[in-house]
Amino acid sequence: MADKKINKRDIAKLPNEWCREFSVLVPSRESGTVAMTRWDGKDIGFLDWYRNTVVPPRDSFLPLIEEMFSFYKDKDGYNIELPPPKEQKQLIFGIRPCDARALAILDMTFNDGYQDPYYLGRRQNTVLVGIGCTKAYDSCFCTSLGNSPTDTTGVDLMLTDIGEDFLVEAITDAGKELLTTSSLSKATEADQARAKVSEETARQKVTRNIDIRDIAQKLRASFEDQDFWQKVAAKCISCGICTLLCPTCYCFDINDEMSKAQGVRCRSLDSCSFPIYTRMPMENPRTEKWRRVRNKVCHKYEFYPMLFDAIACTGCGRCIRLCPVNWDIIQIIESVPTGA
Amino acid sequence: MINSARQQRLIDEAKALLKQGKVRWIIGFEAGSLKFTTTPLITADAGDTSRLVINSFIVNNLSNFLPELEGRIGIVAKGCDSRSIVSLIQDSKVRREDVVILAVPCSGLIDLAKVEQLIGKDRDEIDAISRKDDKVIVTLAGAKREFSISEALYDNxxxxxxxxxxxxxxxxxxxxxxxxxxxxxxxxxxxxxxxSPEARWQFWKKELERCIRCYACRNACPACYCQRCFVEETEPQWLLPIPHWQDNLMFQITMDIHVAGRCTDCGECQRACPVNIPLRSLTKEMYDIVADLFHFKAGMDKEALPLMTHYEQEEAEDLIG
Incomplete structure (x- = not known):
């Protein structure tokens, strides 16, 4: 396989070249948290400190706030204006394998019977350049879900740390087209071997495991086990962190921002952790938090597999790491009764 | 009393309370699943009490869980938490006879974000963090580094x-x-x-632009106990659920006003925030204003009437004069 490599000192040349064609996003602390941010043309220092973003790259496809269309009323009635299409293509540099896989999981929903033009428009307009992990958080558990710290699912181009260089591997045709810079040299067999070692080392760093065998069946059998769900939900404070910052969560709400005869229809992320999420005129089927916790777990590990034959979790560990009370989905999944 | 001894005493007391039927629930802390974390332990089972811990990472204000549970509750409380409990009692959210307060004198909790800043590494790479008198000792790759507590404890x-x-x-x-x-x-x-006011406005604009409206600040706060928060009202809709920064600011300011006189500066709002918004700068300012204007500090005096439910004539001089 004709893989390339690039010396780490030259790494800034890659986004430098790509930014002529793409709006390049890289991991950055500029906003005050870690998020994918428009590259400023200089700072590539994230390679030294970056493990993963706090805000998942999903935000570049399904943003926290999205203007769907604006409207105004004149003498002939209501008029609708769609937002201008984004001409420039975007390139995300440094997406982690767990988050790239998460996009493949989101595609199942947004590219199903209903084709969501906003999400799909951005997906088709974006190239993903992954960087394999060399370090893990102690909340990472990607290996238990068939993923790996150097997995290439969903990315167009993959960089793997092999010491002084990155091995650069084109996964798709879009990835191949990115391999034009003169800073790349041909990777040798020894480089390929180093990449294998790097992959294995990274795997070893993921220390947490989760047993997902028969998990959908177990959850189905335990659905009515109120004692179990009440117990695991006891310390949850029903905030939206684990859902709003989950790379595979996609629930949204739609609201009009209006003043007089004009306005904007916005969709913004919503969370099934909130009691208001299911409030209806007559009743709310999930007023108690154990029902909401159950829904969240089952949606990822039972309902999504039922619908799409895939678990809607990639083991990124954000829900564990960012939780104010250390509610830990691994412990929950591990303790689901067998139902027998 | 050294830490392990008081932890053992806590376990013994909590176990006895449950076994003798003096409480239905124990709320305390147990070891968390990640490095340097603890997690709330809420249990009715005496066997679970052996997992209770006391250390420099018992961050949550557990009084938050009191209004949710039915029956008498034994609760582990640091100083700030105990003030929240007193405040909840004053507000008739909890009855004094329904809680058994297991008081933990607290010399301050270690702020992992500050430690990460000090050593320039993620918490995952730290081997150990310990506390000795006025020092916080961080072990990194076998080497020990010492920091003063003023560098490494939470501001609150x-x-x-x-x-x-x-x-x-x-x-x-x-x-x-x-x-x-x-x-x-x-x-x-x-x-x-x-x-300058303009610079401060820009500061808060930038900080609140990244708010994701997860409401962790509100939900971690024991003083925020409304059954239906104003942000969830739909008729009228005070605030859209779209997290524009102006609305995020509106939410924070309203929350601060709502908890004025109840906020004990426990710091949970800021600690819970997943995107590092320095929320304590708002709540502490409100705390100081309440202290200045009304000479009131929440939860410090259990005989005091709740701040916002009574009025004293001499207050008017201070407020309007």
Whole structure:
């Protein structure tokens, strides 16, 4: 396989070249948290400190706030204006394998019977350049879900740390087209071997495991086990962190921002952790938090597999790491009764 | 009393309370699943009490869970938590006879974000963090580094006015006096106060632009106990659920006004925030204003009437004069 490599000192040349064609996003602390941010043309220092973003790259496809269309009323009635299409293509540099896989999981929903033009428009307009992990958080558990710290699912181009260089591997045709810079040299067999070692080392760093065998069946059998769900939900404070910052969560709400005869229809992320999420005129089927916790777990590990034959979790560990009370989905999944 | 001894005493007391039927629930802390974390332990089972811990990472204000549970509750409380409990009692959200307060004199909690800043590494790479007198000792790749507590504790812990609960049933360990350098906990606020109003406006704009409206600040706060928050009202809709920064600011300011006189500066709002918004700078300012204007500090005096439910004629002079 004709893989390339690039010396780490030259790494800034890659986004430098790509930014002529793409709006390049890289991991950055500029906003005050870690998020994918428009590259400023200089700072590539994230390679030294970056493990993963706090805000998942999903935000570049399904943003926290999205203007769907604006409207105004004149003498002939209501008029609708769609937002201008984004001409420039975007390139995300440094997406982690767990988050790239998460996009493949989101595609199942947004590219199903209903084709969501906003999400799909951005997906088709974006190239993903992954960087394999060399370090893990102690909340990472990607290996238990068939993923790996150097997995290439969903990315167009993959960089793997092999010491002084990155091995650069084109996964798709879009990835191949990115391999034009003169800073790349041909990777040798020894480089390929180093990449294998790097992959294995990274795997070893993921220390947490989760047993997902028969998990959908177990959850189905335990659905009515109120004692179990009440117990695991006891310390949850029903905030939206684990859902709003989950790379595979996609629930949204739609609201009009209006003043007089004009306005904007916005969709913004919503969370099934909130009691208001299911409030209806007559009743709310999930007023108690154990029902909401159950829904969240089952949606990822039972309902999504039922619908799409895939678990809607990639083991990124954000829900564990960012939780104010250390509610830990691994412990929950591990303790689901067998139902027998 | 050394830590392991008071932890054992906590376990014994909690176990006895459950076994003798004196409480239905114990709320305390157990070891968390990640490095340097603890997690709330809420249990009715005496067997679980052996997992209770006391250390420098018992961050949550557990009084938050009191209004949710039915029956008598034994609760582990640091000074700030005990103030929240007193405040909840004053507000008739909890009855004094329904709680058994297991008081933990607290010398301050270690702020992992500050430690990460100090050593320039993620917490995942740290081998150990310990506390000795006025030092925090961080072990990194086998080497020990020492920091003063003023560098490594949470700001609200540095400004703590009540390290040892006043209101308790069982006291675990020797009382600890407040630090005589509360100014160390005001640094961020002092910086903000020195800014011009325009610069401060820009500061908050940037900070609140990344708010994801997860409401962790509200939900982690024991003083925020409304059954239906104003942000969830739909008729009228006070605030859209779209997290534009202006609305995020509106939410924060309204929350601060709502918890004025109830906020005990426990710091949970800021700690819960997943995107590092320095929310304590808002709540502490409100806390100081309440202290100045009304000479009131939430949860410090259980005989006091709740701030916002009564009026004294002499207040008018201060307020309007």
């Amino acid at each position: 812990c540095l400004a703590c006015e009540l390290p040892t609960p006043q209101e308790y049933d069982i006291l675990l360990g020797e009382p600890i006096l407040p630090s005589n350098e509360p100014a160390a906990g005001q640094k961020k606020l002092d910086e903000l106060k020195k800014m």
